[in-house]
Amino acid sequence: MANVNAMLESKVLPQPAELELTKDLLEEFLGELIRKERTPGTLETYRRSVYQLYDALPPDKTLRPGTLDQWQGDMLADGYSPRTVNTRVSAANHLVAFLGRRELQARGRLEVAEADLPELTRLEYLRLLSTARTLGKERIYLLIKLFGSTDLTVSDLPRLTAEALRGEAPCPVRLPDCLHQELKDYAKRSGVVSGPLFQTRYGNPIGRTAVTDSMKQLCRDARVEEEKVNPRCLKRMWQDIQDDVRLRLDHLVEQTCDNLLETEQLTIGWDQSKEVSSAP
Helix, strand or coil, X not given: CHHHHHHHHHCCCCCCCCEECCHHHHHHHHHHHHHCCCCHHHHHHHHHHHHHHHHHCCCCCEECCCHHHXXXXXXXXXXXXXXXXXXHHHHHHHHHHHCCCHHHCCXXXXXXXXXXXXXXXXXXXXXXXXXXXXXXXXXXXXXXXXXXXXXXCHHHHHXXXXXXXXXXXXXXXXXXXXXXXXXXXXXXXXXXXXXXXXXXXXXXXXXXXXXXXXXXXXXXHHXXXXXXXXXXXXXXXXXXXXXXXXXHHHHHHHHHHHHHHHXXXXXXXXXXXXXXXXXX
């Protein structure tokens, strides 16, 4: 029997160095979490994270050694906080472990202190927008607003196209209605009818350097420290605002539930001041 097992093991082929992700695999993984009775909040975090990984992969949707490390670095460069990056990568690591491919996991947690990131206040952000509008710098006004009020990343900019604004192609991020209209108006005035909304004079999408340089130029006129104004700091500000709103909503939910229980207590609560007769 031992010889038979040895022969079978010798015929097992090594696993390929790549792993193609499919939505079916993602749902199988999420189904396993449901069977393990993970909380709804945890399930939603995992679902959002693994689908964000799926969307970030190239068209072949293939994971390779180092892919998750690269994704980790890209998210940090795009302005996501280390806490958010670690949460997403942790979910991705659990996914590939579930699929039996631990060798594809990211190699470690991010060790960047959020306290080292300069804090851009809401008033400074609004001053940047006001200054850009006063100076007639519409493009930088829109870029500041995009990074300061959506989850858009610099790497997503080429996918923010005229077609996406018209609903003819997927949009890389949810756009508030007011900002969506401003972008459509900008496209019309700029004559951009196809391709990336923000282009160079040769029709290529603008790069990270052009974005950060234009922000630095605006800082001088707006009297805001340059190190505070970049896609990463703008995204940090937006994330802080969302966290604050969620905390307020959580508190409101608790208050509403407490009020509901108090109301029910008045009608069917156990009144200890009254004697309760025993059943015969």
